[in-house]
Amino acid sequence: MFANVLERFRTLALSIFLVAAFAVPALAGPFEDAVGKFANDDFSDTNDAIGAVASSGNPLAFAIISALQDGRLMADPDTRKVYVTEPNGKIVDAATAEPVASLPAAAAAVRLNNRLRRAVEAALGGLTLLSPDPAKRIHAAQSVFKTHDEAMLPLVDEALKNETVKAARLAFTEARAAILLFKPDATDAEKLEAIAAIKARGDQEAMALLTGLTGDQPAAIVSAAANATAAIQRSLALWSMVQNAWYGLSLGSVLLLAAIGLAITFGVMGVINMAHGEMVMIGAYVTFVVQEAIRTSYPGLFDYSLLMAVPLAFIVAGAIGILIERSIIRFLYGRPLETLLATWGLSLVLQQAVRTMFGPTNREVGNPSWMSGAFEIGQVTITYNRLWILCFTLAVFAILLAMLRYTALGLEMRAVTQNRRMAASMGIATSRVDALTFGLGSGIAGIAGVALSQIDNVSPNLGQSYIIDSFMVVVFGGVGNLWGTLVGAFTLGIANKFLEPVAGAVLGKIAILVLIILFIQKRPRGLFALKGRAVEA
Amino acid sequence: MMPHVLTRSLDRSATVFLAVVAAVGVLIPLSNLLLPAGSMFQVPTYLVALFGKYVCYAILALAIDLIWGYCGILSLGHGAFFALGGYAMGMYLMRQIGSRGVYGNPILPDFMVFLNYPKLPWYWHGFDMFWFAALMVILVPGLLAFCFGWLAFRSRVTGVYLSIITQAMTYALLLGFFRNDFGFGGNNGLTDFKDILGFNVQADGTRAALFLLSCLALMITFLICRAVVTSKLGKVLIAVRDAESRTRFLGYRVESYKLFVFTLSACMAGVAGALYVPQVGIINPSEFAPGNSIEAVIWVAVGGRGTLVGAALGAVVVNYAKTFFTSGALAPYWLFMLGALFILVTLLLPKGIVGTFNAWWEPWRAQRITANAESAAREDGVSEPNPAE
């Protein structure tokens, strides 16, 4: 296996040589001089150095430039020596690859700015077209697609010849097509083929490439390009519908998650719970605390931080909920409007308490690796955090629904909220059930906070930004109906996301509010209104 | 026709309330204007403005109590009517600035100049005339309430559904008024007023007059509310609150009743907002924030829902608490205090300050009244209370 890698590197070195030969013939100066320039702490010198090193054909080039990208290239301004800190912590002299014992005290990482980062990427792109890692090859091919630099053609051809991974083959084919399309001396047949390949890619960038095709081309090519553009446009329009639908689902899931606890405390128990948002906030802060603990003590467990935070947030928020119920809410049953007053007061207290404890500013909650980034289905980008939140929300919903429907506690909860006095006479320990119900609603709000910490601020104001939306969702869906909350959340989410591109975020939101107002006129008890005598009784 | 409606509404506590407001309305401005600055009894100008604000809030609280306390309509969007009244007044005050704005444009307010408005938007016309602005102060909130209420009450939207759509209404207005395109100065709102009816808004005399006017408005609002709730209409409202559908079966057009008080209440809120703006010197979209409306409801609850006097008292107490707690050493903890106040009032004084007071006082008074009646009866031998008093 080791030999295999070595073999790959040999090809790599060869290819670098190839690039050098084609692209920048005979750039003068010895390699050491070029490396030395990294020590100047000047962006344009660094830029020169990147070019020189990349095209030097020196086998150390790859190590140096990838070190530069990762901030592992250290330069000592006094001695003007440059070092590479290898990922395993070993330190070598950049120019000679000689190991050194330790870094000089004055050494600092070579600084980059965006321009340089692009230069580094381009250089690495050339250097990684033949990388052993298919993901890197694809990435490199894609940057070639964007730059469609003619000089890369031989390398791309070379890569394509040996490529076995399907996705990488496609990427190389597209890169090759992009180059050919803009290559002045490519034949018409080659160009038509290129247009077909680019059309097949079908995304925004493909379209940009085709529309960027300049004048004096043969008519056949122009019309082929126009046809391809039109086709891409049509498919993009379709995809954007899908995209909007996905965004809507995702927004809906956030709304649902925020509202679901309220569907219990407000929908089932009838407590106008203005402190609901603060329970969400507490959940988010639990996540923060968990991550802090992990960061300082067990950094390796970071990816599991959310898994730990979920039960903890449920317990903490639930316990606070039970405390609140026992000390305040229980005196207010049968007086729902007064719960508004007390819970509003409570929300002020909780906000300020958190502000006092954790400070008024945002706290950092990170995304574990499995919640970072995105993948694409066709032309739709789906971010992992949103996807997981959607799944999580649905799971929470299903569990809650099952709990209310099928467990004894669920039945007792509903009985108690419908007629507390009679429930007691049926032998139901109403105060216990009340406390548990409120605790459950609060606990669920808490776990919502864990999820929301992944996409929003963790600040004392977190809760407030969700409380109004949550009430809208519960009421729109129909109070007391969990399914209503589900459908309500997704309806509002999707409607919002289809309105937003047309009307803009602000007017879109206003439109949604007006729609809610009008909708309630049609269905004065929400989307999934409970009907019949039972309700009026 | 009118007088009996008024006389009927004046029981002892109502009279006392009116007397207190009148006294405050006269004494505070007098002391501010006549006594030398710094004397012990002189009310400094900043307090006049502050009290003026409280009085405006008290009017808003009365408006809310009328619909919530008596008719059971919990509006979580009454701040919208207050703010609309405020904007109507603010627009008048902006137009009064004339060419004294920073860009010196005689027609366009400053924010329009620098946002390149070619001309005054149509809805700004007429606001250079006080009478028109004053009319709009009542008409705009009233009309919005009428349309909104007409839709909602006819569709029989009740309870939390109504509360939440009122909230949606004020939230939508909040977002709308935030937009610079809306033509109301965006988030910065309307400020830097110069004068009102030719008097400098910042002059002590003007402030005193505005304060007096606010007290007067409070008294009138109170009288109207009392007249409404002590009439048979008031009983119908309570009936609607307690058993809406039963009231329908008795032949009352419930939606008309609700629409009437809702609109009336919105107009009152508009007046409150209009008086508020020149006294605090700014109107901005945050007055539409749902939280403001919720707080206003809370003033009413703290003071005592369904007691009118309590609503006004609650507004003053809560806002005074806010002023008090947000300064000095307590400033960082004021939310704890206010939050605790709300919680404690709910738990310990479930009927609010005045409601709880009444609950103690009523039985005692009832006893006294029966005692009096009995002794009176013994004296002149009549026991039947006079039916047509």
Next chain:
Amino acid sequence: ADDTIKVGVLHSLSGTMAISETTLKDTILFLIDEQNKKGGVLGKKLEAVVVDPASNWPLFAEKARELITKNKVSVVFGCWTSVSRKSVLPVFKELNSILFYPVQYEGEESERNVFYTGAAPNQQAIPAVDYLMKDEKVKRWVLAGTDYVYPRTTNKILEAYLKSKGVKQEDIMINYTPFGHSDWQTIVADIKKFGSTGKKTAVVSTINGDANVPFYKELGNQGIKATDIPVVAFSVGEEELAGIDTKPLLGHLAAWNYFQSIKDPGNEKFIKAWQAYTKNPKRVTNDPMEAHVIGFDMWVKAVEKVKSVDADKVIDALPGIEAKNLTGGTSKMLPNHHITKPVFIGEIKANGQFDVVWKTPGLVAGDAWSKELEGSKDLIGDWVGKKCGNYNTKTNKCGGQGS
């Protein structure tokens, strides 16, 4: 008592703005503490009077009035949002007191009683755009902001400026979002789309406070890298970054007049003292804090110059006063009550700090009135010679006095 000089601190400690303003309150307390260690001013100790206007604009005016009349403060340091400043303005004018306003804002204002130590648009927005145009060769622009006055005005100025530089309308996309906007999926996707035409694209963000965290999280997750579409922000500083995982944001930009990372002995000393004062070795500093540092220093110098805290005297003394800023230069109070400031562009680093990648050669004088806007290009503020905040150089008249 009379043996102290009172300093008002008018920053929200609760509500939505507490997130930004609380630090500024602490800054003033810190500065007062330091000053008192040096013996105070005019031989008297300084005493802070802190109130909480609770992110409520009318309350700002009320509290300002209370500070000035009841507490008799000599100067007030306060406000963050423009609306809070607008709300207190009439109060400061009426009661003739002094306000130091430390936050970058939309300009179009020069008041006798206010000293603007934050950036005017020409001290932040325009240099940032210049940088992107020259160094990053940006051709297409997304102007994204929260829907309120500061972003609207700034974008208006930028739009005019870009067009004057030959940028076409179709290469400018303007987008506004409500306060606290948290669902950025559509907008980030739109930006991505707008930026995928092959022309170099950048985002100029005037997105406010709370909305930034979800915005950057979405940027990171949708994989918009600074090397593809850089975002330059005017409201994101060290304090805001402290709440975000910055690794995916590497290389995105911010334009400010101060960065904590700037190597300067004055800055390093300040940071140390600040962290010691707050007993938090990780406590960050930011641009509005520096503005307060400068403003406070200028006020002290002015008071010492006229040997009085009398507002009129101090107001007259302030223009021309110089104070060292924390990045090695010397800022000066201008007759228009704005100050000279250096402009820096910083790139976000993985540690939540900024790496300065560009700076103006010298200090830039703050323009009260934008040169890019039709209505204000002829206006200047001059409280020294003309005694006027909006003097029209064309008509030679002071506007707003009934003309």
Next chain:
Amino acid sequence: MNAMETRATSALLYLDGVHVSFDGFHAINNLSLTLEPGEMRAIIGPNGAGKTTMMDIITGKTKPDEGEVLFDGVTDLTRLDETRIAELGIGRKFQKPTVFESQTIQDNLLLALNVDHSVKGTLFWRETRSESERIERVLETIRLTDARNRLAGSLSHGQKQWLEIGMLLAQDPKLLLVDEPVAGMTDVETHQTAELLKEINKDKTIMVVEHDMTFVRELGVKVTCLHEGSVLAEGTIDQVSSNERVIEVYLGR
């Protein structure tokens, strides 16, 4: 054509072919029934037969899916709302007594008085002597004179029944729909109620639903028995109570 002028029927209340279903459950099935002016009709029928639902239809609370409901021969009740129907002179006592719990008994009656019910009318209303006398009379009739200033919410179940009847009296409608007036009353009270209804019947039309056969017998009026949403039997009490089907589904053996 001139439906407005020509009465379709001489009956005061005329139901024909009425259907109602709730989520697929047929509560009223092809119900037809007429009530002549001045008549008193007793309605009996098993629990769930649709008696209360029928009253809901007449008073506008429930809209029928199908069928005709005419009042006074000309007015189509299915198109009117509760308020309008009440204004026409149809009063109702509910099965579950519903009174205004937070108001005094006197005010409950006051609210029920059939005077101007418009917003303006109530705002400027002042009590006339005749009105207060009427309230006085009603109070006496329902034997709550002493309790007149008590809150209705503090009444016992039976007292609420009485109060609701009192409200009907104050309302003074042309047609009274009385749902189970004697439920929860003692035999003596039941007897008194029967007397009261007969008294009222002298100038009003009454439809009364009851399960108490002694009471129905005492009323001595035409009886209709409903079953599964339609009329099962009609006639004198003796005829109906000897009907095999009625015995089977209702009276029991």
Next chain:
Amino acid sequence: MLKVDNISLYYGAAQALRGVSLKAEPGKVMCVLGRNGVGKTSLLRALVGQYPIASGSISFDGADITGLKPYERARKGIGFVPQGREIFPLLTVEENLKTGFGPLKRDDRNIPDDVFSLFPVLQTMLGRRGGDLSGGQQQQLAIGRALVMRPKLLLLDEPTEGIQPSIIKDIGRAISYLRSLGNIAIVLVEQYLDFACELGDSFAVMDRGAVKYACDRSTMDPAEISRQMAL
């Protein structure tokens, strides 16, 4: 089984019960009679603990339960069929019945067949919401629900109110059946004299919050009771 000793109850200042004493035995039906508003319902509320008593004591099964919470009393075996039915309106009929599982052991948590044989209509309506049922159906549901708890003491507050005659007979039969089981004590509050007389083993007539006439089945005279009630 149940022993009520000299209890009083106040609603605010108004006294609703004045020194009421009663006894109920297993396999016996104790009838409480009286006009409207004399305090019958108040008495039952005191027994189930829904309203606190001011003085006196209640003991059940030999233990003093005066201080127990309502649910604790229910768990001791007191079943209650309230006046006005108090069905859980949004629960289905089946769920309404299942609310009676609270006091039961896990193995006993089923609906006894008796319930459906006594009230067949419930069987056909299991899936409908309780609040949608007609008044009479709800009454049957309320009794059924109390039976699910397998009570040792069953309190019935005017169970015949609003019930069709045939079902009144059924309820009568049901009560006789329960009595015949011999292990359930029944307190029946009624105004429907014939019904009460047919079932009762002992009788108490209340007036103004106090028991003013009591007798046994053996000494009972319906005319006298009727006279007492009419006073």
